Amino acid sequence: MGTSFEEKSVWIQLASMVLGLGTYFIIAGGMLSGGVRExxxxxxxxxxxxxxxxxxxxxxHIVAAIASRPEGRDERDRLISxxxxxxxxWVVAAGVCGAVTCMILxxxxxWTANLLLLSLALSEVLGFVLQLxxxxxxx
Amino acid sequence: xAQPKAVIRNRIRVKRFEHGEMTQQxxxxxxxxxxxxxxAIESAKYFPSLEVAFRISRVFGKPLDxxxxxxxxx
Numbered sequence: 606m607g608t609s610f611e612e613k614s615v616w617i618q619l620a621s622m623v624l625g626l627g628t629y630f631i632i633a634g635g636m637l638s639g640g641v642r643e644x645x646x647x648x649x650x651x652x653x654x655x656x657x658x659x660x661x662x663x664x665x666h667i668v669a670a671i672a673s674r675p676e677g678r679d680e681r682d683r684l685i686s687x688x689x690x691x692x693x694x695w696v697v698a699a700g701v702c703g704a705v706t707c708m709i710l711x712x713x714x715x716w717t718a719n720l721l722l723l724s725l726a727l728s729e730v731l732g733f734v735l736q737l738x739x740x741x742x743x744x
Numbered sequence: 745x746a747q748p749k750a751v752i753r754n755r756i757r758v759k760r761f762e763h764g765e766m767t768q769q770x771x772x773x774x775x776x777x778x779x780x781x782x783x784a785i786e787s788a789k790y791f792p793s794l795e796v797a798f799r800i801s802r803v804f805g806k807p808l809d810x811x812x813x814x815x816x817x818x
Contacts, residue, residue, distance in 0.1 A: 607779070607780065609778050610781070612780070674776045676779075679776070679781050680777065680792070680793055680795075680796060681778075681780075681784060681790050682778070682781075712774040736759075743784060743788075743790055744789070744790055
């Protein structure tokens with residue numbers, strides 16, 4: 606079975622997220638271990654990572670659109686997306702619980718912010734992986 | 745109370761060939777879904793909504809139960 610434009614789009618989103626936010630977390634980890642604690646420094650880094658991700662997403666979708674005709678989402682694509690989101694959203698919930706715990710314990714804001722961001726990134730990555738599994742194995 | 749398990753099968757592949765060896769892409773275009781969705785339905789990896797099932801039956805000009813069948817097993 607060939608790959609639809611929607612499935613290719615999921616691959617592109619997954620790769621962009623892993624490369625973009627992966628780069629952010631590698632650099633942010635280095636900054637944290639180097640003693641940087643100012644949130645604006647991480648916000649700037651995050652902005653660059655987001656811009657990098659956007660470039661990858663746009664370039665990837667242009668290439669995919671040239672390679673195969675975009676058909677638009679149908680009911681199967683929507684169901685796969687909903688089910689993957691439903692089964693991956695617990696990661697964000699766990700991250701929020703962790704962030705609240707960090708605040709109660711008085712841990713520095715920079716850790717809380719990065720924990721929230723990490724949970725959001727992991728939730729998205731899990732969602733994309735689940736979508737690809739549902740596309741390949743069926744619902 | 746335990747419900748009997750429903751096993752849904754379809755004869756889309758047979759119907760396509762009965763309709764001048766219609767391709768999956770041609771059927772997909774007529775139904776309004778992607779070719780991959782037709783492929784997934786044919787290989788029982790995806791069970792369509794009633795709307796799409798009726799649309800497929802309409803393309804073949806057959807009643808729903810001639811294209812799709814449901815068997816209940818214990």
